[in-house]
Amino acid sequence: MELIWPRHLLANGCMRNTRVLTLQRSARVFLQMxxxxxxxxxxxxxxxxxxxYFSFSRNFSFIEERSLLFQSNFYxxxxxxxxxxxxxxxxxxxxxxxxxxxxxSKAIHRVSGKLYVxxxxxxxAPTGLYMSFFAKGSFWExxxxxxxxxxxxxxxxxxxxxxxxxxxIAHKIWMMRSYAMAMTAVTFRVYHIAFYLxxxxxxxxxxxxxxxxxxxxxxxxxxxxxRQSKQYxxxxxx
Amino acid sequence: MYAGAALMIGASIYGxxxxxxxxxxxxxxxxxxxxxxxxxxxxxxxxxxxxxxxTTLETKKIIKDLNTVVTDxxxxxxxxxxxxxxxxxxxSEFSRAPLRDEEKVIIxxxxxxSPDSTRVIAHKNN
Numbered sequence: 502m503e504l505i506w507p508r509h510l511l512a513n514g515c516m517r518n519t520r521v522l523t524l525q526r527s528a529r530v531f532l533q534m535x536x537x538x539x540x541x542x543x544x545x546x547x548x549x550x551x552x553x554y555f556s557f558s559r560n561f562s563f564i565e566e567r568s569l570l571f572q573s574n575f576y577x578x579x580x581x582x583x584x585x586x587x588x589x590x591x592x593x594x595x596x597x598x599x600x601x602x603x604x605x606s607k608a609i610h611r612v613s614g615k616l617y618v619x620x621x622x623x624x625x626a627p628t629g630l631y632m633s634f635f636a637k638g639s640f641w642e643x644x645x646x647x648x649x650x651x652x653x654x655x656x657x658x659x660x661x662x663x664x665x666x667x668x669x670i671a672h673k674i675w676m677m678r679s680y681a682m683a684m685t686a687v688t689f690r691v692y693h694i695a696f697y698l699x700x701x702x703x704x705x706x707x708x709x710x711x712x713x714x715x716x717x718x719x720x721x722x723x724x725x726x727x728r729q730s731k732q733y734x735x736x737x738x739x
Numbered sequence: 740m741y742a743g744a745a746l747m748i749g750a751s752i753y754g755x756x757x758x759x760x761x762x763x764x765x766x767x768x769x770x771x772x773x774x775x776x777x778x779x780x781x782x783x784x785x786x787x788x789x790x791x792x793x794t795t796l797e798t799k800k801i802i803k804d805l806n807t808v809v810t811d812x813x814x815x816x817x818x819x820x821x822x823x824x825x826x827x828x829x830x831s832e833f834s835r836a837p838l839r840d841e842e843k844v845i846i847x848x849x850x851x852x853s854p855d856s857t858r859v860i861a862h863k864n865n
Contacts, residue, residue, distance in 0.1 A: 546833050563836035569766045575757075622743035627750040634758035637771045647751075654747055658740060690833050697838045698826055704771070707837075 541595055543687045548588045554581070570635050579628040586625035590683045593617045597676070618661045621679065626654035638708050645715060653682035674726050681722040682715075689714040 554561065559571065570576045593613040596602055603610050633646030660675035692710035701709075761767050824840040832838050 543833070546830060550831065550833050561836065562839070563834060566837065567770065569764070569770055570761075622740070623746060627743075627746040630747060631750040631754040634754040635761070651747070654743065658743065662740070689835070694828055694833065694838065698828060700826065703837045
């Protein structure tokens with residue numbers, strides 16, 4: 502026997518269902534915007550603040566503080582290469598996570614992805630590793646900088662090798678981890694300013710901001726990976 | 740990939756050797772130490788009630804100049820100069836460089852015409 506629903510009930514049910522779906526989609530878009538707008542804004546601010554360094558002037562407090570190190574041409578070269586690499590990485594990675602761009606043109610994703618990988622593997626990570634020996638803070642902060650450079654290199658390398666093997670899921674995960682390391686530059690500055698406004702002293706602020714930015718970014722990425730799919734984890738272990 | 744790995748190994752070896760060379764220098768040991776407050780005796784102290792501990796030499800120079808100007812005119816009889824520090828975020832400081840406070844030089848003038856006049860004379864951003 503066929504059950505026939507009254508038309509008005511059926512219409513109401515559909516409408517309610519559509520409303521719920523629309524609400525869910527809106528909430529998802531809102532949450533994404535809540536994440537990407539500050540990320541994009543701060544990333545662009547970082548790139549914008551990097552540009553004055555290319556005047557090669559020494560009148561920056563970052564350079565003045567390390568005037569001894571900047572006497573070495575090799576350190577200076579590493580610094581300028583590192584900031585160039587950082588700006589390029591952060592700039593290109595903003596495009597990489599856009600589904601819209603990926604759907605519209607895979608070529609853009611591929612070209613900017615290759616640029617990101619090249620810049621990290623050959624410029625950003627090696628210069629960062631060299632500079633980490635002279636970083637501010639104690640032995641532990643220097644070790645953390647070394648770890649950051651090495652982990653940035655490893656995650657990018659895995660991200661690249663997995664896509665060559667057509668393992669898209671593992672590629673996404675490793676690239677998220679790589680991006681998390683690149684974004685420590687941004688999150689560090691956010692914490693640094695927040696703690697400064699709270700009245701913390703500079704060195705204490707610097708060290709804590711550094712630890713929170715690295716550990717926080719790593720944990721956040723792992724949470725996203727776990728949340729998105731458990732299948733991601735199994736593909737990563739294989 | 741191998742080239743990248745070789746670069747990383749090279750960077751770590753060269754960095755370690757360079758660090759060992761540089762770490763012996765005295766300047767390197769004190770490179771990241773925070774700037775100490777100015778404790779040298781200053782003639783400005785007679786007129787200035789310096790509230791901040793880490794007043795820069797430049798700010799003290801500004802105060803000195805201002806006091807000299809005021810004294811020359813002979814208007815102010817009793818004046819007190821204060822330096823107020825303010826923690827303020829500026830977009831240009833979104834970097835790894837140490838963040839510095841904004842210093843305001845305020846002169847409290849007390850003369851016969853206007854007993855409680857307070858004015859901000861100079862702003863200084865480090």
